[in-house]
Amino acid sequence: MKNRLDRVNESIKRELGLLVRREFTFQAKLVTVKEVDITPDLKNAHVYIGIIGTPEEQRGAMAQLHEARQRLQHEISRRVILKFTPHLHFRLDEAGERGDRILQILDELHIPPEPAAPATEDDVH
Numbered sequence: 001m002k003n004r005l006d007r008v009n010e011s012i013k014r015e016l017g018l019l020v021r022r023e024f025t026f027q028a029k030l031v032t033v034k035e036v037d038i039t040p041d042l043k044n045a046h047v048y049i050g051i052i053g054t055p056e057e058q059r060g061a062m063a064q065l066h067e068a069r070q071r072l073q074h075e076i077s078r079r080v081i082l083k084f085t086p087h088l089h090f091r092l093d094e095a096g097e098r099g100d101r102i103l104q105i106l107d108e109l110h111i112p113p114e115p116a117a118p119a120t121e122d123d124v125h
Helices: 002-023 055-067 069-079 095-109
Strands: 030-038 044-052 087-092
Touching: 002 030, 002 044, 002 069, 044 055, 055 069, 055 087, 069 087
Parallel strands: 044 087
Antiparallel strands: 030 044
């Protein structure tokens, strides 16, 4: 069952990514579909959106996606054959921003990143 959910997640992510690139014009510099997490009953899909831009541009892009939710669901129903068309829930993916902020803090503290551990014989096999 887990493999099926993974395949459905990837299919929806791929199709939504194409739709977002082709159908929308955003003020933000870059808007991407980062991840899709569908519930086991296939009725709800949490769509994590990565947006590079100012907070106002991020809010605007998210508002556009929320307004177009029904149209996107309809397009997904035509492209990904499922018993139910999942209800899309858009969420801003802030993982990249958090990582950038951590690196910025480390730079300010002048703490070098830890060097990678040397490869051992066990790592080679």
